[in-house]
Amino acid sequence: MKIGILGAGHMGSSIIRGLANCYSATDLLVKGHRVTPELQAFQREIGFQLLTENDFSAADVLFVTTPAPATQTILRATNVANHTIIISAVQGITPAQIQDIFPTNSAVCIIPNIPVAVNAGCIAMTKADAATPADQKTVDELLAQLGTIVAVPATNAGIVGTVAGCGPAFVDVFMSALADAAVQNGLDRKTAYQVAASMVFGSAKLALETGTNPDVLKDQVTSPGGSTIKGVVGLDEKGFRNAVNHAVNQANG
Template sequence: MKIAIVGAGNMGRAIIDGLLDQVDASDIIISTPENPTLQPWVNQRAFTIVHDNTELLALDFDYLIFTTPAKVTLNIMQTLAKLPAKTTILSAAAGIRLADMKDAFTNQHNLAIFMPNTPVAINAGTIGTTILADNASAKEAILNLLNVLGDTFEISETDFGIFGTVAGCGPAFVDIFMEALSDAAVANGLNRQLSYQVISSMLKGTASLQMATGQTPAELKNTVTSPGGTTIKGVLALEAQPFRRAVTDAIDAANHN
């Protein structure tokens, strides 16, 4: 399986790092403008590098993934319009629709748009995708590729905005929550570095338990709030602040920018 990637910005590199878990570097082609700051990262691996997107037309690969900004992606797609039909094409460019991709290419391709987040770099991404494929096996192949990068969810194109807000912006909101927990832990005498380790482990375990059991967060909360106990007192103190409203406002603001 050979994969070509257009773009080596932050998300492009994150996707490539995730793919390297199961794809040899020698099977990855990267199309990116010359950039000296990328050289140390490139030199560590046996990628094929091209600096002109049209060079891809002379190369053989099974998948083409666009990680470039939407404002340039359509133009790049049009320069690659005559790619062979066997090439499966995926786009991570926000705002690019399947209809845009169909219009850009001369041949009929299996297509997918997907919304990743940066944890794809360590194969722990949360990915939304909409797929337009000829058959079930082609669709499964696309899902298998994306699943290398993390948990993949098939969604409708109309849900891409809110999915991207929750999965893409959510990590920043969680980081702020983690920072606040750490500050409180330090204020109460815990070492800063240890507090980060404890908080990260706690969040990982909590999320894993929810995914494993299928219980709602409310149900899980109830299992650790004993009558008269410390946890329910902390919960009430949290609820006394506009915590839920702050989260809702953050999502709404990010989703309607």
């Protein structure tokens, strides 16, 4: 299978890295805005085919990872084959908008997140009738290589995309703050980041593998009269939950 990637910024390069772990790099066809030294270095590292024109007629699937405001203009200047399945990762773009440009192609809209680079993404997928069942199966199998797919109706796609797509940045801010506090208490920076990240990883793994509600997991950590409950109350005193709620609603606005 030949897989095109249009746009090689943060999202595009994360998808490329994840795909390169599962598919032959020479089957990945990549087109950035310009051929920059950074893109050439990335090409040498991964080994994908670097295109100089927006011609994806050889691609069975095309990931679109271009900036939202320019995407429809870029797609109108992009060549695909009749059988090319378009997978848009562009926030705000709908399957109908893609089919307006490519009426005969199957179109699927997703909001992936940066952990697709390590095949641990959370991929919000809009359920729509814009792909044939066979093409949808191809998309499902392809995306499953990059992480967990959460398929929701169009009405919920925005909020799932916000929590999954923007969420890594919120968690990164949290890890950064944890590490700063550890450094403030004398730990070296490298160890502080390692501790913060492995703690977040383990907490997420436990929640996913046991299916346990996070409030129940929190209760398992808060020993009576212990240190954790003092910290949880400290979070509440500083409005942590409200801050997270506000962040999600701002991003989803």
